[in-house]
Each structure stands twice: as C-alpha cells, then as structure tokens.
Amino acid sequence: MSDRLLRVNAYTTLDLVDGRARGHEFEAEAPGVVNVTAPREDPEHVTLEVELDNTAIDDLAAHADEIDLSPAQARTLAEALESTADRVEAAQSDDTDGL
Amino acid sequence: MPTDVENWKSEVYGNEIRDHLFEFAEQGFDSIPDDERDAWFERFKWWGLYHQRNGQEGYFMMRIGTPNGVLEPGQLRTVGEIADEYARGPGVNPIFGDAYADFTTRQSIQLHWIELSDVPAIFEKLEENGLSTQQACGDSWRNIVGNPVAGKDGQEVIDAWPVISDLNERFKGNDDHSNLPRKWKVSVTGSADGSGQGDINDLAFEPAYKAVGDESEDTVGFNVRVGGGLARNEPRLARDIDVWVPPEQVPDVAGGLSALFRDYGDREDRYNARVKFLVDEWGAEKVRETLQEEYVDFELETAGRDVREEYTYNAGEGERNDLIGVHGQKNGENFVGLNVLVGRMGADDVLELADLAEEYGSGEVRLSQRQNVIVTDVPDDALDEFLDEPLLEHYSPSPSPFMRGSVACTGTEFCSLSIVETKNRQVRFARWLKANVDLPDDVDEFHIHLSGCTASCAQPQIADVSLRGMKTRKDGDPVEALDVGLGGGLGENPQFARWVTQRVPVDEVPGAIANLIETFADEREEGESFRAFVARHDDDELDAFVDPEETDYEDPMMHNTKRTWYPYAENDSMEDAPSPPADD
Numbered sequence A: 001m002s003d004r005l006l007r008v009n010a011y012t013t014l015d016l017v018d019g020r021a022r023g024h025e026f027e028a029e030a031p032g033v034v035n036v037t038a039p040r041e042d043p044e045h046v047t048l049e050v051e052l053d054n055t056a057i058d059d060l061a062a063h064a065d066e067i068d069l070s071p072a073q074a075r076t077l078a079e080a081l082e083s084t085a086d087r088v089e090a091a092q093s094d095d096t097d098g099l
Numbered sequence B: 001m002p003t004d005v006e007n008w009k010s011e012v013y014g015n016e017i018r019d020h021l022f023e024f025a026e027q028g029f030d031s032i033p034d035d036e037r038d039a040w041f042e043r044f045k046w047w048g049l050y051h052q053r054n055g056q057e058g059y060f061m062m063r064i065g066t067p068n069g070v071l072e073p074g075q076l077r078t079v080g081e082i083a084d085e086y087a088r089g090p091g092v093n094p095i096f097g098d099a100y101a102d103f104t105t106r107q108s109i110q111l112h113w114i115e116l117s118d119v120p121a122i123f124e125k126l127e128e129n130g131l132s133t134q135q136a137c138g139d140s141w142r143n144i145v146g147n148p149v150a151g152k153d154g155q156e157v158i159d160a161w162p163v164i165s166d167l168n169e170r171f172k173g174n175d176d177h178s179n180l181p182r183k184w185k186v187s188v189t190g191s192a193d194g195s196g197q198g199d200i201n202d203l204a205f206e207p208a209y210k211a212v213g214d215e216s217e218d219t220v221g222f223n224v225r226v227g228g229g230l231a232r233n234e235p236r237l238a239r240d241i242d243v244w245v246p247p248e249q250v251p252d253v254a255g256g257l258s259a260l261f262r263d264y265g266d267r268e269d270r271y272n273a274r275v276k277f278l279v280d281e282w283g284a285e286k287v288r289e290t291l292q293e294e295y296v297d298f299e300l301e302t303a304g305r306d307v308r309e310e311y312t313y314n315a316g317e318g319e320r321n322d323l324i325g326v327h328g329q330k331n332g333e334n335f336v337g338l339n340v341l342v343g344r345m346g347a348d349d350v351l352e353l354a355d356l357a358e359e360y361g362s363g364e365v366r367l368s369q370r371q372n373v374i375v376t377d378v379p380d381d382a383l384d385e386f387l388d389e390p391l392l393e394h395y396s397p398s399p400s401p402f403m404r405g406s407v408a409c410t411g412t413e414f415c416s417l418s419i420v421e422t423k424n425r426q427v428r429f430a431r432w433l434k435a436n437v438d439l440p441d442d443v444d445e446f447h448i449h450l451s452g453c454t455a456s457c458a459q460p461q462i463a464d465v466s467l468r469g470m471k472t473r474k475d476g477d478p479v480e481a482l483d484v485g486l487g488g489g490l491g492e493n494p495q496f497a498r499w500v501t502q503r504v505p506v507d508e509v510p511g512a513i514a515n516l517i518e519t520f521a522d523e524r525e526e527g528e529s530f531r532a533f534v535a536r537h538d539d540d541e542l543d544a545f546v547d548p549e550e551t552d553y554e555d556p557m558m559h560n561t562k563r564t565w566y567p568y569a570e571n572d573s574m575e576d577a578p579s580p581p582a583d584d
Helices: A071-098 B004-011 B014-027 B034-047 B075-086 B116-128 B161-171 B247-264 B275-282 B284-295 B347-360 B380-387 B423-436 B506-523 B530-535 B539-546
Strands: A014-022 A027-037 A046-052 A065-069 B049-051 B059-064 B100-103 B109-115 B186-188 B203-210 B219-226 B239-245 B325-328 B334-338 B344-346 B365-367 B373-378 B406-408 B448-451 B465-474 B477-486 B498-505
Touching (some): A014 B465, B004 B034, B014 B034, B161 B247, B203 B239, B344 B347, B373 B380, B423 B506, B465 B506, B477 B539, B498 B506
Parallel strands (some): B406 B448
Antiparallel strands (some): A027 A046, A046 A065, B059 B109, B325 B334, B477 B498
16 A cells, blocks of 8 residues: 555544545445644645545545635534534434433 | 744744743743744754643753764763753653653654753753754754764775764854755765665765776765655655765765755745755756756766665665674774664663773764664773673663664654654563564564654654554544554665555554564565565555454553653643743
C-alpha cells in the first residue's frame, strides 16, 4: 500500500472514525482520519479532509478526499452536525430512559 | 502573503531573541503576554527551547546542539550536571526517573522540564564549557551531523571534523543565514560507511575522489546532494546535483546553497518550505546552475567517484550497521560504542559515564545518529578493564539486536505533536523481543524505529520495521495503535519503508513482530537479509506476515496518552495538570 496522504498528529481533528467506501460494485468498511484545516495566512476557505485506511479497501487506490467550504458552507455543515448530534443524543437518551 | 511565522520572524529573529528570552526569564513566565505566546515560543526555538505539550504549561525542552555529536572532554559532565540540577519537573518517568538526558537522531542532546527562569544560568554554564543551544531548533542551520568518529575512525577516507567545525563557526549566529524559510539540516561525512546519513538531510557532503585540473592523481573531497528529508508523509532522498568540492571550498558551496534556499525557498507555505520541495520543482540541474551562476565565484567541478558501494550504516546487512562495539582508531587506540536504549540516560549515569571516559579514554564522548554514545581514545591496555565496568552492563557494547536496533522519538510524554507513547513503549518492546524472539543465527542487526506521528523524528522510514503512531478500537474502546512499515534503510541504494499494515493495537505489536520474524526465518533464502526478504514480497504478502497477536506482553499505556497531562502521573487527567512553575 501507499503511505497515508494526510498527516496525522495531535492537531488532527479525528484520528479514528468508522467509515465505509461504497461504489456500485463494492462496499468496504474502513477506519479513517478526518481533519478540518485552513491555510495559516489569508485563508479563503475551510478544508475538510477525509482519508479511509487504504489497507481496508481493495477496490480503490490510496487517496484522500478534500472538500473546500466557504465560511458560510462550513457553518451550515457545523450547524447540521450539531443539530443532528443533538437528535442522536436525544434518541440515545430516550433509549436509556426507556430501560 | 507570508505566514504568521514569517511575520513573527520579520519582527524579531535570530541572535536578538536572546535578549528578550533573558528578559522574560527575569520577569517570569507569566510576563509573556497570552496573545504573544505563539510568537515567542516559535522564536525561542532558535535558541533551542521548545515549549512542552498541553498540560505542561511553563516547562520547556532544551536542545543542545553538539556538532557531529562531539562532546569534548568535560562537556558530558556539564550536560549531566545541568540535567541533574535543572531537568526535573512534576512528572517522574517510571523507567528513567526524574532527571535524564536524551541523545537524539541528529547527534544532539535534549533535556526536559526546563523552567524559563533557569535559562540564563544554564546558558552561562553551557557557554563556559563550550556548549550552546543556538540554532538547535528553528528556521536556520541546525546541528551539523556526520560520522561521529570523524578524525579518529580507522575507516575514514577524509577527516570531516575540521570541515564541520568550520561550518559550525561560520553559520552559527550568522545573520545572513539565520532566517531561512525552514530548517536546514546539513550532513558532512568523511568515512566510507555512510554513517552521516546524508541521504535524509537537506544538504549532504559525501566522500568522493576526483582528479582535478592537471593532476592525474585523485584528490579526496566531497560530492554534494541536496533535498533529502523524511517529514510530513513526503520522504525524499537527497538528490545528486553533480558537484564535487574540495574540503577548503565546502563553506562556499554550503553557504551558497543555504543562500539559494534563503532566497528561493517557499515562505508562503511552511508545509512546502523545505528545500526538498524546491528540488522537486526545479530538478537537480537547475539547483546546480543557479548555485553556479548566482552563489559561487569559481567553476564548480562535476561529481567525483563516490564510495557509496561501501556504505554499511543502517544498510540492512554487512558489518557496521551502527557504531556499537569496539572499533580501531587511526592512532591505534579504540572507540567503544555503547547502546543507550532509545537514547535516554539518567543524569547519574551520564555523570558516571563522564568519569569513565576520563578514566579510560581522553574524556571525550561522541553521539551517533542511532541515539547511542561512543567513548573514544581508549588504549588497548585499558580496554578490558573498561569493558568490565558495571555501567556497561546496562549500556552495552554488545547488546541484543533488538536493543541496539531500537530508536524512538519523544512521544506524548512531552511532545505537542505525538499521538502515542513512544520511548518507554520501545523499551518494553525491545525487552520483550529480546526475551522471546530469536533471529536467525547469521542475522545480527534488526532496526525498529518508533515515531509518535508523521513528523518522523525517529526516522521510521529507514528501519527494518517502521512503527508510527495511530489509534484504533479494541473491544469497543479507542486504544493507541501503530502503523507498520517494512524494509527501509540506507546504504548504497537507500529505500524507504513500505507501509503494509495499519492500526495495529500496541499490545499486539510485539506479537506481530515475532510472527514476522518467524516467517522471515522460515522462508528466507540462504543468507538473505531481512531487507532483501521484504523487497521480494508484495504488500499483501507482507501484510499477512505481520499478523498481529496478543502475547504475554502487556502495555500499560493503551489509553489515549495524548489526553493526559503526563502519561505516567498517578492522576493523569488534564484537570490535574500542575500550574506553571513559580518563579524562584
């Protein structure tokens, strides 16, 4: 396999997430790395980076996906993550209460 | 637009940082304004000080740059005394105690838990004894490396020590070269063993022969390579720029290339700043042309006949993979390489070794790029008695391959970047492997390098087994893990490790290495080195050979040590972190 493309250190946003790569002809579970970054000076966008472990996926060449988000898009995404996280937590809490 | 770091550097950088540093030391750590801390911590690096990680507020790592790893008589004692007096903090290491020195992969020394208020006194003591932290870190000429026994090595082609001393004199504190786009790592090697590891440096001078002018006889000088380095998932081997230089012109060529980097390196993006990326962009030919046209005023010679085919250091086979053991010096005396497991030595042991070096040798000690120490100038008639010293039972001249082959970076104990524990873990790994795993009889070297993140301070890509910090989940819990690479090394034809297995839980790594070695022993061709064995298998085959497995090895640091203030503290959570040290 090739080396990781994303740098992984203590500043990496998430060094362990569960993910999957899915195509029309394949699906593979894989752990991965997620990072949010921007250039240190004069940044024009937020970059969201995702790399699933290459050893877990036979059907794809080693790669990372990088998405450039405007600040507004990044906030939209953050709000969606927050509100969905609230919903998931609430559901989990309901489950616990119901026990 | 320049980066934040470039802006900070344009305001205050280089020698002048010292005055500010001393002022803060006088007024106390808290006198550094909160909104200026990032800037000052960045600048302090130029004087060899790194602020330690989150949770260790107010404590610094101090790096002492010892050119070519040479500690002149008395200097090791100075290091030991400083470590003993100042390198103590609120955290105590369960293996190494509470005051120790780390010998690094670039032949320097690192001390931890240094308080800002002690820096002036430490600098005074270092300087009285000919030592310095200047440019040990930061964007400038770093500690120059090479074959540590330069000038003494019975196998050397040319004595590189006068060249290194000269470069160190000229480029330490030199305002024309004190603010470069990024770090500048230089290697100058005069031996034919490759122990200067030039291939992984920004600038490398390697021994080479050349018939110059009307001379029919070869002269010994250096071939020049530029743009090597391991960091940031972008390892490069230094590129041959087709230049041979006689020893007396090394400073001109080195200064020319440093100035070229200063002027043409990328100051917009620190991730793209190292000279290796400039060489990628330009190619070696343009580097040579620009050097010739703009930076030197004499005609450059083309490359001479090198001695790379003789390189053995970290080459995967042959003799002298490291400099451990007893070796002959040119003058008939001996140098004795001692294994310092993961490069860390308690202050008491440092002082005792300084005594032994005086008693049996000249008092001089040298440091290798494999984190080991070398006692030089031991006469034949003192050798047996020296080798019988009890201290050498621990710092052995003939250690197990797993002990002498171990290299580890600082890790989550102190480093802001690392995501796993490293030094103590590598000690545990080495001890377990020594007790439980046998290499084939004819294999006496096996290098395992453990780095806590992709910054590559333990040089993981040039080991037989490369380990690099990651995380995984085990029994539902997140645990520290390691990516595994195989088959890296230097030598005539250097090769970076191939990363074949990802996220092995740390407690299964010794079992994985044991299984790998068992397969190697069973399936190798006669006399085949591990590196050659790796080279003839594909990645999937190698991944299968790694085969992680739980054994009786237990890892007490499986949890997320980067979230502790100090991994070995009884109460290790961030809330229990100590306050910054009170000024005294």
